[in-house]
Amino acid sequence: MIRRIEAGIGTRPVEGVMAKDCAEFIRAVTSSDRARQQFRLVPGWILGCAVQEGWIETNPVLATRRFQHERKRARLTKEVYATIWDQAEPWLRLAMDLSLVTLLRRDDVVSLKFSDVRDGFLWVVPQKTEGSTLVKLKIRVGDELASLLSQARDAVLSPYVVHRLPDRARPSDKRAAARQHHTQVMPEQLTRAFQDAREAAGVCRENPPIFREIRSLGGALVSESGGQLNRFKAS
Template structure:
């Protein structure tokens, strides 16, 4: 198959020299390492530099047979594998081993598809440098939060390639790129605000709120907890997002929440349940609904937000910045810390993989003052 014709801007340029329209500069790609170097916008200067580089890096008497023979040995040693190969291998072999929830795994695959098709796609993974990764992340997204998401995914892919031996350099180039500082968008929820919202919420939503406060679980896990998950004096939770398996001992407050959930005497396997005014036919049920009295997480979230707005919590802020149901998880973590729980124990209840993530949840909740006495005696 003949090669694709060069674009108008690249016609007449030496080998490995191209015009980068995004930067408005000429770019030279190293023939073997595939690293990119920018030559400025002056065409004559760039051509002269590229010709000199080609003369040094591509000897005229190179043995073509030897080149083909050597390149054939690359795949067995992992060299010659491109970034696209690396991402595909990670998705196929490493991602399933993380045991992620279905929704989270689907999000990760979406992020990894974009990384697969980014500017690194055809670069050999053994030759990718920090600058290459930084440039690629900048072209994928301009949002700080999403850049950090792609940044972390790139780190994991490079770690995987290093483990496979596809990179001779053990340093991870993605780890050396900057991580953006992001500001929390939503306001934290205080205990006083929680109590005010709780007083305005319907009975079934109070049950969901208290379950979240006591167990620190996400809304999708709270809404799917069933009475059969209670056994041997504990509540068994398998987090949908992370796959973490958590066994929570039944304490007095948690038992009270579960008992209150039974007060309506309605037969439903789900702890959080209610009878809606109108339920569509079974063939039109939302995905994930298995019982007519089941409360979907969207319904629980809307009930919390409606009670919050009736009370007027953070009414001066736009809706996207007011505390959401998810902030109950952060509030509960802070309350456990204030009661003397060490952060690693709070981390276990949250199901976080690292203390750094737990610290992020505790951020914004001030640690209470410790009362101490003073008064040294004068000599």
């Protein structure tokens, strides 16, 4: 991208680059609105630095048209979910089922600990609110969720509900900074594992469903059944 910007407008004195020059470059470099977003963003950063250095008074890119592009991902259906689930490792199957049943986000699923289950409820501080509102979710442990929590108690000793043994042992100083236990699954690991299972299942269409779509599927299944998810906000 930098090379194409350099070839398009990079040889001009910075004070001579006008909004018209930037607009013509962005339109000419690609016909994709999504790519045009990026080719507007990066010159905007570059010329923003020129403003900060006092070389120019205003950033000409800011006067150009904004290109709107919303990336639409394919919805996850029950059939596709089952196909991906069949290709997943046991720990990933558990993570998928937990997200489907509780509608928790990826980061919250891998953060669940057995100690979060008490008095017949699963208590969760969503990662999005941690450090700000500290809102807690109180999720009733029904038969389905209780079964998943029971499956999670396997031969691997771990404080985390979703866990796995590492492929190879690493010294504590070589582990990810956010890793608190050697069996802990990091959010990025969950994403990669889901992608691998999805590809193994042959779900390779344009904009294939990602792990986040499991929550949408779970919500749709709750609506179809006419039921309500037993989730409450608790202080």
